[in-house]
Amino acid sequence: xxxxxxxxxxxxxxxxxxxSTSGPAIPDDTGPLVISKQGSFFxxxxxxxxxxxxxxxxxxxxxxxxxxxxxxxxxxxxxxxKKKPVVFxxxxxxxxxxxxxxxxxxxxxxxxxxxxxxxxxxxxxTARGRSxxxxxxxxxxxxxxxxxxxxxxxxxxxxxxxxxxxxxxxEYPKVYPGMQFPLEAQAEFWKQMVPDWLNAQPTPNPTVPAxxxxxxxLNGAVLVSHSQSGIYPFQTATLSTRGIAGIVSIEPGxxxxxxxxxxxxxxxxxxxxxxxxxxxxxxxxxxxxxCREFVEAANRAGARAEMVMLxxxxxxxxxxxxxxxxxxxxxxxxxxxxxERKVPQ
Amino acid sequence: xxxxxxxxxxxxxxxxxxxSTSGPAIPDDTGPLVISKQGSFFxxxxxxxxxxxxxxxxxxxxxxxxxxxxxxxxxxxxxxxKKKPVVFxxxxxxxxxxxxxxxxxxxxxxxxxxxxxxxxxxxxxTARGRSxxxxxxxxxxxxxxxxxxxxxxxxxxxxxxxxxxxxxxxEYPKVYPGMQFPLEAQAEFWKQMVPDWLNAQPTPNPTVPAxxxxxxxLNGAVLVSHSQSGIYPFQTATLSTRGIAGIVSIEPGxxxxxxxxxxxxxxxxxxxxxxxxxxxxxxxxxxxxxCREFVEAANRAGARAEMVMLxxxxxxxxxxxxxxxxxxxxxxxxxxxxxERKVPQ
Numbered sequence: 001x002x003x004x005x006x007x008x009x010x011x012x013x014x015x016x017x018x019x020s021t022s023g024p025a026i027p028d029d030t031g032p033l034v035i036s037k038q039g040s041f042f043x044x045x046x047x048x049x050x051x052x053x054x055x056x057x058x059x060x061x062x063x064x065x066x067x068x069x070x071x072x073x074x075x076x077x078x079x080x081x082k083k084k085p086v087v088f089x090x091x092x093x094x095x096x097x098x099x100x101x102x103x104x105x106x107x108x109x110x111x112x113x114x115x116x117x118x119x120x121x122x123x124x125x126t127a128r129g130r131s132x133x134x135x136x137x138x139x140x141x142x143x144x145x146x147x148x149x150x151x152x153x154x155x156x157x158x159x160x161x162x163x164x165x166x167x168x169x170x171e172y173p174k175v176y177p178g179m180q181f182p183l184e185a186q187a188e189f190w191k192q193m194v195p196d197w198l199n200a201q202p203t204p205n206p207t208v209p210a211x212x213x214x215x216x217x218l219n220g221a222v223l224v225s226h227s228q229s230g231i232y233p234f235q236t237a238t239l240s241t242r243g244i245a246g247i248v249s250i251e252p253g254x255x256x257x258x259x260x261x262x263x264x265x266x267x268x269x270x271x272x273x274x275x276x277x278x279x280x281x282x283x284x285x286x287x288x289x290x291c292r293e294f295v296e297a298a299n300r301a302g303a304r305a306e307m308v309m310l311x312x313x314x315x316x317x318x319x320x321x322x323x324x325x326x327x328x329x330x331x332x333x334x335x336x337x338x339x340e341r342k343v344p345q
Numbered sequence: 346x347x348x349x350x351x352x353x354x355x356x357x358x359x360x361x362x363x364x365s366t367s368g369p370a371i372p373d374d375t376g377p378l379v380i381s382k383q384g385s386f387f388x389x390x391x392x393x394x395x396x397x398x399x400x401x402x403x404x405x406x407x408x409x410x411x412x413x414x415x416x417x418x419x420x421x422x423x424x425x426x427k428k429k430p431v432v433f434x435x436x437x438x439x440x441x442x443x444x445x446x447x448x449x450x451x452x453x454x455x456x457x458x459x460x461x462x463x464x465x466x467x468x469x470x471t472a473r474g475r476s477x478x479x480x481x482x483x484x485x486x487x488x489x490x491x492x493x494x495x496x497x498x499x500x501x502x503x504x505x506x507x508x509x510x511x512x513x514x515x516e517y518p519k520v521y522p523g524m525q526f527p528l529e530a531q532a533e534f535w536k537q538m539v540p541d542w543l544n545a546q547p548t549p550n551p552t553v554p555a556x557x558x559x560x561x562x563l564n565g566a567v568l569v570s571h572s573q574s575g576i577y578p579f580q581t582a583t584l585s586t587r588g589i590a591g592i593v594s595i596e597p598g599x600x601x602x603x604x605x606x607x608x609x610x611x612x613x614x615x616x617x618x619x620x621x622x623x624x625x626x627x628x629x630x631x632x633x634x635x636c637r638e639f640v641e642a643a644n645r646a647g648a649r650a651e652m653v654m655l656x657x658x659x660x661x662x663x664x665x666x667x668x669x670x671x672x673x674x675x676x677x678x679x680x681x682x683x684x685e686r687k688v689p690q
Binding site: 032033034035036038039040041042045047050053054055056059060062063064065066069071073078095096097100101105107108111124129130131132133134135136138139141142144148149151152153154155156157158159160161187188190191192193194195199 | 377378379380381383384385386387390392395398399400401404405407408409410411414416418423440441442445446450452453456469474475476477478479480481483484486487489493494496497498499500501502503504505506532533535536537538539540544
């Protein structure tokens with residue numbers, strides 16, 4: 001089995017090299033990286049006044065805090081040229097860490113795309129990671145100024161349930177044959193998971209207007225979303241198509257309804273990308289079907305949308321966390337090649 | 346006033362250049378940066394079982410989550426040589442963002458120290474930022490399986506109160522004369538603040554054993570802490586001195602009591618660093634006094650401890666957020682020079 005995996009890995013890597021039309025595929029083992037500029041900033045945010053910030057004598061109960069801002073970390077390679085930036089948007093119960101070094105210690109897509117000459121921007125969704133949540137609801141209830149029902153709808157994803165959602169196998173701890181997530185490093189992966197405030201957020205999620213603001217600031221960016229955030233780039237395009245150079249939605253929790261307004265997607269390069277075992281999953285199979293219907297509807301309205309199953313392009317065994325799978329670099333090289341072909345500079 | 350500030354800034358920068366003993370001071374305006382390796386990982390963490398993870402049908406209420414892990418992002422410069430790494434530890438209500446690009450868009454100390462040839466490791470304290478908190482207490486109370494008093498002691502720092510704590514001025518919105526924090530970018534700074542779970546954590550804070558584990562993994566590191574985390578490197582040394590090459594505590598919320606066991610600090614290079622206006626602050630002046638007593642006690646026990654007021658080495662006007670002040674690069678160059686002189690390679 002290990003041998004088969006190794007063979008498949010080599011096969012995938014060579015295919016990825018073929019698929020790329022500009023520049024060689026980046027190997028796992030790399031030399032020095034030259035950055036022209038890097039840093040981090042916030043997009044969006046609004047000031048609110050709260051009387052429920054603290055029950056501690058050292059910190060005032062009342063005052064102003066800023067919420068709904070989105071943390072963004074970026075790196076611009078020395079040889080960026082005119083290539084459009086990529087914005088990486090993580091999914092449920094995770095943070096921007098999703099796109100960084102993999103649980104088994106390999107390069108993340110954040111660096112891979114920089115090495116492919118593309119500025120990369122990695123965000124933390126609002127109310128997650130380094131993007132602040134509003135503590136007022138918790139403080140108010142603990143201080144007995146509101147009922148328990150006023151608490152934010154926060155949840156944690158149990159590892160046993162996430163195992164199935166991330167399609168490591170049909171149910172914990174069974175593993176799909178040939179599945180490529182590095183399970184030997186799963187303890188490091190579970191540490192990536194954080195409490196999720198999604199359901200405590202207004203609609204649309206404040207991440208969406210922040211993405212629109214970021215795309216416009218960048219004057220053209222490819223929005224790459226994953227899972228829970230899969231629909232965000234489409235929602236962003238509905239707000240405004242300004243600044244959106246392309247959309248890559250990796251295993252989206254939802255695609256736009258095929259009956260919805262398709263005009264925002266006219267002319268836009270769109271990729272909906274899926275890993276393996278999707279048809280075996282009661283959670284994911286219906287989503288795949290709806291996304292296929294969306295892609296067809298979008299193309300009828302003039303979009304340049306594709307749905308790609310990684311199995312069909314030489315990468316079998318991909319889990320839901322495919323940017324961290326053993327063949328993540330090969331998949332990333334393939335995706336970078338797709339963007340280079342489809343998104344005009 | 347603007348002219349005086351500009352003059353002071355130039356004065357500080359030139360002094361910083363003089364203070365450094367190895368390598369030139371890094372200017373604000375820099376060229377390409379060459380990284381030999383970068384990435385992120387977690388240190389520490391433990392699995393817990395919870396029956397209060399979710400009230401949502403899509404996510405199971407019961408299962409395993411990992412808590413108390415510490416997120417670490419690192420960059421190793423191409424010319425690192427044998428210089429000891431620096432670990433940057435943020436303070437109250439903030440995350441590792443503290444050390445990244447400043448609110449007014451200048452290089453952070455995370456990059457400055459890499460440019461000085463030193464590997465840098467930036468952490469998020471446990472239960473903060475990208476380091477997961479445990480949502481069980483919130484879910485349990487919202488699900489009416491526990492009383493409101495079981496909620497975690499979470500708080501947010503109001504901007505008006507933080508203004509005084511960070512010593513932008515004696516009280517909001519007054520400004521100390523010559524104070525160097527870039528207040529024109531304060532809106533961007535307030536976005537850095539996140540809810541603080543410190544008081545919902547066990548003692549010692551799980552960040553402390555995680556720092557010990559990190560220092561040992563790095564086989565020698567300088568722990569640079571700030572404010573609320575100011576005491577963490579000392580607590581880490583009390584657990585074990587292994588891997589601790591030096592301690593820099595910037596404006597600590599507390600120093601170890603001078604009557605406590607000083608043996609962990611014997612032979613250790615220690616710097617307790619302070620900005621301006623400290624004696625004017627009822628919150629900070631007593632802490633300064635106690636830290637001075639600690640430094641004297643540590644030195645009697647064989648430590649190589651110093652307390653430095655930035656005013657005395659040519660950097661007046663430093664706020665509590667001195668790593669983001671207008672003269673942050675000059676101060677960072679001075680600090681890098683101190684480490685180069687005091688910490689053996």
